[in-house]
């Protein structure tokens with residue numbers, strides 16, 4: 204898999220995002236709160252992710268990791284707090300402006316969620332739906348040529364250009380997850396939130412996906428957060444490790460300083476109090 | 478069988494035998510009421526066997542002369558056409574109402590409820606009733622039959638399709654929403670690709686049903702071979718009626734085989 208930094212044929216939006224030190228962080232969450240009937244899942248979460256870094260998010264089952272990411276991409280509506288994308292607040296916003304601000308964040312799912320019956324390239328193109336008018340996007344046949352070229356470039360970045368014509372269902376799990384990452388690139392997102400992206404993959408495929416994510420962070424300047432359940436993977440691939448417990452930030456450290464104590468505490472705390 | 482371990486009965490529940498007896502009693506009472514309510518009488522059937530025999534005697538042999546056969550085949554084609562147009566023209570309406578009336582794709586609760594209600598109404602009114610209404614509007618003939626099928630089939634197919642859409646995995650829908658896709662784009666790129674095989678299968682099944690319904694529609698004056706069957710009964714030409722029923726049999730079996738064959742193809 205090769206991720207070439209300078210070369211950007213179709214994806215100018217992806218090239219060179221090395222941040223200036225003063226710029227607002229790509230994603231900054233503060234005091235985020237979310238409850239479901241009968242239980243508080245996020246109890247004032249603070250989290251920041253940085254351009255050019257892969258942040259591993261650890262936490263026990265039910266600690267609120269998925270909910271936090273889903274609040275950012277709009278699959279859950281937060282009760283309160285603040286979510287800023289490149290300094291722009293999105294909590295309490297709605298409509299077009301919200302969609303515009305949010306388009307810079309993409310989500311990668313454990314279950315991948317590609318459209319199985321469609322081709323690989325069509326799936327990647329779907330990442331761009333948010334910026335296409337309906338008359339160019341009602342069916343894949345209407346997708347503009349430039350979009351197909353951009354999508355090809357995204358596939359090249361994840362090392363799957365040769366599978367562009369295949370139906371998604373024929374690809375292995377690891378390959379499908381890389382197609383999903385290409386879709387996020389085609390969305391021109393510079394913030395990638397991956398919820399257990401490798402939980403369903405074998406070790407080799409998992410390593411490939413995490414290597415890809417960390418390369419995209421380092422070489423393309425993306426801000427990547429990946430929920431992981433294996434601390435070894437976090438130590439190996441992440442630039443930073445954060446722990447969530449009971450809907451709050453429990454620690455924020457570098458992989459080198461991540462101690463077994465941190466982990467024992469993290470996994471002992473269990474779920475958020477109701 | 479595990480005879481050694483017995484699952485204890487949940488407390489607060491009546492014993493199975495009491496519940497069973499209650500269900501059986503209710504069922505028996507219902508059937509007795511139904512027997513009386515419908516004037517069900519095997520004795521009448523036995524007494525009427527002569528009439529049946531006369532009827533059969535006149536129907537056999539069927540009148541296979543060319544004028545009767547030719548008219549029957551032409552009318553059967555009209556019946557097929559009614560079923561075809563009634564099915565095809567209901568597709569756009571069924572699709573829109575299915576999307577608006579599926580929990581997974583409805584834009585909001587009000588639209589969902591409205592679409593559901595409309596679908597229920599169209600389904601609840603039998604196609605024969607629609608046919609009678611349209612016969613008064615556009616006159617006797619196949620056009621009234623086509624209109625009736627469009628209305629009723631929109632209700633049935635819309636319901637079946639919306640259920641198919643409610644059963645799919647919602648992951649791809651959520652993924653496209655986070656990509657910034659709007660409602661129509663989500664339906665076009667995540668929902669429909671997942672349900673196309675079910676949709677085609679249900680469409681063919683409905684075509685099959687609609688061809689058979691259009692026979693009945695003919696009986697109330699909406700053209701096709703049903704109309705000829707009705708006429709030959711009124712004229713006491715049971716031999717002609719038998720010819721028409723034979724043609725109907727061929728038509729129905731043919732459509733059934735065709736739609737089953739295509740459905741098998743699509744399912745693969």
Ligand SMILES: Nc1ncnc2c1ncn2[C@@H]1O[C@H](COP(=O)(O)OP(=O)(O)OP(=O)(O)O)[C@@H](O)[C@H]1O
Pocket residue numbers: 239240244262263264265266267268269270271474
């Ligand atoms: N839509 C929902 N309705 C009600 N409760 C929910 C909903 N979504 C999540 N929860 C609850 O919120 C809690 C936190 O869920 P969340 O998925 O964020 O945890 P997580 O940290 O991702 O856990 P896991 O490691 O198991 O994925 C869980 O107890 C879950 O049951």
Ligand SMILES: [Mg+2]
Pocket residue numbers: 268269270398
């Ligand atoms: Mg989770």
